[in-house]
Amino acid sequence: MLDDILTLLRHDMVMAHHPEPADGVELEILRLLLVAATEQMGHTLARTGYSANIKERRDFSCALFTPDGRLLCQAAHVPVHLGSMPASVHAALAVFPRLAAGDVVLLNDPFAGGTHLPDITMIAPVCLGEQVVALACNRAHHADVGGLTSGSMPVSSSIFHEGIRIPPVKWIDGGVENDGVLALLLANVRTPDERVGDLRAQRAANAVGARAVLELIERYGEATLARLVQGLLDYGERVMRGCIAEMPDGVYVFDDVMDNDGVSDAPVVLRVTLTVAGDEATMDFTGSSPQVAGCINCPAAVTHSAVSYVFAALAGDRLPHNAGAYRPIRVLLPDDCVLNARFPAAVVGGNVETSQRVVDVLLGALAQAVPERVCAASAGTMSSLSLGGVDPRTGRRFTHYETIGGGMGASLAANGESAVQTHMTNTMNTPVEALEMAFPLRVTRYAVAEGSGGAGRYRGGDGITREIEALADMDGALLAERHRHRPWGLAGGSPGTAGSAT
Numbered sequence: 001m002l003d004d005i006l007t008l009l010r011h012d013m014v015m016a017h018h019p020e021p022a023d024g025v026e027l028e029i030l031r032l033l034l035v036a037a038t039e040q041m042g043h044t045l046a047r048t049g050y051s052a053n054i055k056e057r058r059d060f061s062c063a064l065f066t067p068d069g070r071l072l073c074q075a076a077h078v079p080v081h082l083g084s085m086p087a088s089v090h091a092a093l094a095v096f097p098r099l100a101a102g103d104v105v106l107l108n109d110p111f112a113g114g115t116h117l118p119d120i121t122m123i124a125p126v127c128l129g130e131q132v133v134a135l136a137c138n139r140a141h142h143a144d145v146g147g148l149t150s151g152s153m154p155v156s157s158s159i160f161h162e163g164i165r166i167p168p169v170k171w172i173d174g175g176v177e178n179d180g181v182l183a184l185l186l187a188n189v190r191t192p193d194e195r196v197g198d199l200r201a202q203r204a205a206n207a208v209g210a211r212a213v214l215e216l217i218e219r220y221g222e223a224t225l226a227r228l229v230q231g232l233l234d235y236g237e238r239v240m241r242g243c244i245a246e247m248p249d250g251v252y253v254f255d256d257v258m259d260n261d262g263v264s265d266a267p268v269v270l271r272v273t274l275t276v277a278g279d280e281a282t283m284d285f286t287g288s289s290p291q292v293a294g295c296i297n298c299p300a301a302v303t304h305s306a307v308s309y310v311f312a313a314l315a316g317d318r319l320p321h322n323a324g325a326y327r328p329i330r331v332l333l334p335d336d337c338v339l340n341a342r343f344p345a346a347v348v349g350g351n352v353e354t355s356q357r358v359v360d361v362l363l364g365a366l367a368q369a370v371p372e373r374v375c376a377a378s379a380g381t382m383s384s385l386s387l388g389g390v391d392p393r394t395g396r397r398f399t400h401y402e403t404i405g406g407g408m409g410a411s412l413a414a415n416g417e418s419a420v421q422t423h424m425t426n427t428m429n430t431p432v433e434a435l436e437m438a439f440p441l442r443v444t445r446y447a448v449a450e451g452s453g454g455a456g457r458y459r460g461g462d463g464i465t466r467e468i469e470a471l472a473d474m475d476g477a478l479l480a481e482r483h484r485h486r487p488w489g490l491a492g493g494s495p496g497t498a499g500s501a502t
Contacts, residue, residue, distance in 0.1 A: 030228045038064060091112040
């Protein structure tokens, strides 16, 4: 796909060889080429992955970074991955500041830029000779990384319950694979063959991204491409500043609650104070609950990711998703806060559930400033289901993970979409045929939960009913929210129906 775009645009690229500042046409061409590169990385990962979670649900994200770790471009993949990925890249560079050709770094540590342990990030330098010219990066949710329950999504009270924690480590050094790193990882998971397959798919995806960057250098030249990259970062900043400047100056406060933390029944408060001043915005989460005993503590990188997602959605399609776009945005997190997890906090639900509530809280604050640009609360949960055991058909151990989805909140101008993945998750569903072929499971019902969206002039989107029958003994867990505190409406609209599980 990238080669096709380059062929169509080769005549336009002639302009890139003069030294004047980049104009809008040049920047848009580069933006599209970079997006094509990251999307191509994703296609490779989906085609070569082993697990249903990668092949079918596409629970992964791909991006390119500058050599010093600034986000250059990302594909339209999973928001909770993408907005937090820069923190992982910086953590890797702090340990390995001099990456070289053939290196591959792995990490999943939530206290070093990660999200939760199933999300393994892979970083590879793109080299022109001995010079690092970019970083290719992807993050994939592995269907098991050990821990208390199959699928590594337990109702936990410590990071030690959730699986193997990987600090930044070189899996491949100068093209030579470190067998010990892989052996250590595989000794701690339930489905090692599947993990190897998905890791090698991640490596292949980064190789595709590296090849695309080198093609761009070949066609543009290093100096011209560097000028255009800086121009694109600056353009991202201008677009975001313009978006924020359209909001009325002021201080907007909103809070919401999580049902509980999985250990106690007490609700957990999330509060934001949004300050808009000119073309800059500050989010202060002071007033949110302290770190909790259960697994809904949110790593700081994930909180930042939710903020990035909301403001990127406000800016719309004109925004290039790069580091420059987030220069006008500031996030303040107290030290002892459920949104700023500290070791050894349990965090597996913070990534999938608390991140969704951060979005709702931000939208509630923004609704006071720009009600015409936001929607009411959506499903507010990823409803993460993990299962595993021994498949009697093969005698082999299996693990399965999926998110169920729900309804989208209505806006002042339109009904919400029904039965979709909302906000911080952007994966596909696991098709019934694929699930039943791969696992000893049977889907007995899969339908829109009619009438579950909130009533109003414009209705909230309806949720999903999914019933699955286990055909063998298995264990697992369900992490879900909005079973007690319903999604709120805006402008007099009614709240949505609470979720349930049996």
